[in-house]
Amino acid sequence: MAVKQSPEPVNEITLRRLPRYLEYIEEQIEQGETYVSATQMAKELEVHHTQIRKDLAAVGVGGVPKRGHPAKESARAIRDFLGWNDTSSAFLVGAGNLGRALARYEGFKDAGFEIIAAFDNDPHTHGSRIGKIEILPMEKFCDLVRRMHVNIAVITAPAHARAEIESLIERSGVPAVWNFMPIKIRVPEGVVVVDVSLYSSLAVVTRKLHERLLKQK
C-alpha cells in the first residue's frame, strides 16, 4: 500500500481534522480551483490558519507564496497519508440497527473503506443480507479474517458481549478495531483501537446547549 511516512507521528487531534480539509479542498477542485488558500480555509472551517499550514506540512504539502496550496497535490497527499487511496476491507461484528446503519452508511467508499461481511450471534440472521453484505455466524470470523487478510473489525455488539468480543479480537489477530460499543475494550498490545464514544460528543452538545441557555437568562 502506498502510504507516505511522516517525519514525526501525527497526533490524533490532527488526524481528526484532515478529513475536513480534504472535503473542503475537493470541493474547491470541483469548482475549478487549482490552489487553495489556508486563510480562506481557516475562515470556512474555523481552524486557525497557522494550524492548517502546520497540518498540511505534516502530510507533506507546502504552500506557494501568493498562490496558496496546490489543490490536487494537497488532496492526494491527505488521501495517501490516511491510506484512503487504497481499499480498506472491514468485517462488521454485530448486525443490529447500528451495524446495519454502518453497513449502509453513505460515503465510506470515498474513504476507501468497505465493509465486506457481517457476523452475528443470532442464527436467524445467518444467510440474510444487508444490501450486498452477507451475515455469517460469529464462529467463522477468525478464520475469515486470516484467509481474507481483513485488517479492520467494526464492533457494534452490545456492552454485555464485551468478554466474547475481547476474546474474538485476540484469537483472530485482526490488527485494527473500530469500536462502536458503549464501553472500552481490552485488546492485545499493538492492536489499534479507536472508540467512537457517543458520550464525548454528547458532552459537547449538552454543555454548549447549557452555556447558551445560561446566556439567555
Next chain:
Amino acid sequence: MAVKQSPEPVNEITLRRLPRYLEYIEEQIEQGETYVSATQMAKELEVHHTQIRKDLAAVGVGGVPKRGHPAKESARAIRDFLGWNDTSSAFLVGAGNLGRALARYEGFKDAGFEIIAAFDNDPHTHGSRIGKIEILPMEKFCDLVRRMHVNIAVITAPAHARAEIESLIERSGVPAVWNFMPIKIRVPEGVVVVDVSLYSSLAVVTRKLHERLLKQK
C-alpha cells in the same frame, strides 16, 4: 436547571474528555473508594496528570494533598457541569437504521439524555414505534419542539435531505443540533451544532493501522 458556571469557557477537547473521567470516577465509587488519584487516573486513561488536574479544576473540583480528588464531589461536579444531572429531551429526525440504533442506544439515560419522539418523511413509518418512541410525520416537528420545549434535535437524515433539514431547524427554533448526517449543515447563528463525523474517527483508524503495518515491514 442546575448548571455550574465555569469562570472561563471550557474548550471542546476538554469537554470530550470529561465523560471518560466520569466513567472512571464512578467505577472507583462503586468499588468503595472515597478519593481518586489523578496520577492513577492518568495511567488508566492515558492522559497526562497535569491535564486531568487542570480539567477537574475547570469544572470546580480541587485535589486534597496526599489523598487525591474527592470521588463523589468530582463525579457530581462533572455531571452538573455537563448538565447530565438534568434530563435533556431530544427529538430524533430520521427513523432509518441509524436513527433506530440511537433511539435504542444503551446508556444515554445515564447522561440524562432521552429521545422522546421520532420524525420521518416516510408515511409508512408513521404511528409505528421504536421501543416506546412513536414515529410522527415531519410536519409535526416544529410545533412539537415549541410545545414540548425540546432543546435537542438528533439528525440522522440522508445527505440529500440537507436543504429540508436546514429549513426545519430554522423554522423550529430548536437551540441545539446533534448532527449524524455525513455532511455539515448551515444553521441560524446561535444554534449549537455538534457533528458526529465518522470520517474523523475513520481517519484515526486507517492512519494508525497503516503506521502499524509500516512498522512490521
